[in-house]
Amino acid sequence: MNPWKVLVADDDPNVREIIRLYFEKQHIQMIEAQDGEEALELAEKESPDIIILDVMMPKMDGYEACREILKRFDIPIMMLTAKGDEFDRVLGLELGADDYVTKPFSPRELVARIKAIFRRMQKGRTGTDQDAQQIYEFDGLSIIPDRREVLAGEEKIILRPKEFDLLTHMAKSPGTVYTREQLLEQVWGYDFIGDIRTVDVHVKKVREKLNPLGNDCIHTVWGVGYKFEVQQ
Template identity: 45%
Template sequence: MHILMIEDNESVCEMIEMFFLKEEWQATFVHNGQEGLDLYQKDPEQFDLVVLDIMLPGLDGITICKEIRKGSESVPIIMLTAKDTESDEVIGLEVGADDYVTKPFSPLTLIARIKSLIRRVKIKQEGSDTADYEIETEHLKMDRNTREVILYDKELKNLTPKEFDLLYTLSNSPRRVFSREQLLQLVWDYEYFGDERTVDAHIKKLRQKLSENGPQVIQTVWGVGYKFDDTGSID
């Protein structure tokens, strides 16, 4: 796996590099935002994952994330945010990041997040040419192996890995209400320690994309959480 890490703190990069080497991961470290984006756009296919700081010289992480997402909805992105800038975390998720890690952080925490994200975005090749769908509801079809999503007879191609996993989890149990805490555990595969803004930010972005195909299928159950229901139009 080849990771692009755009982080201006060289000491942090040196420390993280040692942990990446233990995992036998290749990594490229860039300390300037514009230079990092230029490197990515020069050959996007060489990178399997991007770790991106928000505060960077040259170009900020939010802008970089937006630019990356213009060319790819699938490359996993983990953002590094300062502990006292909660709005940055939500904004980062809204512009397309799949996950975030709050500074200061343990290298082992970052490694765990990367493994969790990669495990969920890896596409299985066997059986990808079959017409069978793992999920088939009234208006939705999903295949986790091919990452194919058909909603209202139209294909959705622009879901990020986390958006796909979130929709898959909800639609796999139609009309079941999931609390935000349950979704954090099921979709993110680890504890977020009550940080429910992560779920809300992803739901907001996912709804925007789903609404392009037809009536909304993700419903808010006030005071509880969210559920999937495509049996009729939902406001």
């Protein structure tokens, strides 16, 4: 039996009912919210393992709910949207969402993506002892896997889980050039079925947090992908 607790926020009761019936078959506990404000309240009260947010909701839309939830909690978020425009998909990822599903969707696909997120989370928690004990130090930058910390000098940099995983993976092999496809497979996992732009979004977020402190360490290799390299 899956011990998962999933919060689903959608103002359409029919959508929630379809998801709830399928979740019951998969032995997934579902918590329901009708809008973004209720989702925020339940996130604090129920401590779900993952949150699914519809974009178009009253009182507080999915994007705003995503922002507020990530300010307070470290919970994976999946965006649920009827919009097919690339801008809307990328916006959710830029805000910190882990994945998205576009309506109309099948409950089976939704559960498959949830399972993929949990597998990636578990993979991130179960690295080798050697990886956990290793500290990666560069000019003014320290990456400490066992504490999942990044230090720029003495200042601690707060990275989202997947941002940390991406940075650490590339820092293990400085100078190695990775394609986006390779990073998706090696960091997110072969079963990730989201947008390849996910890599670009996460690289952008890491740069926004490190570059102002003088740590320009992820470089674009035009026409190929990215590499980690700290200029001495």
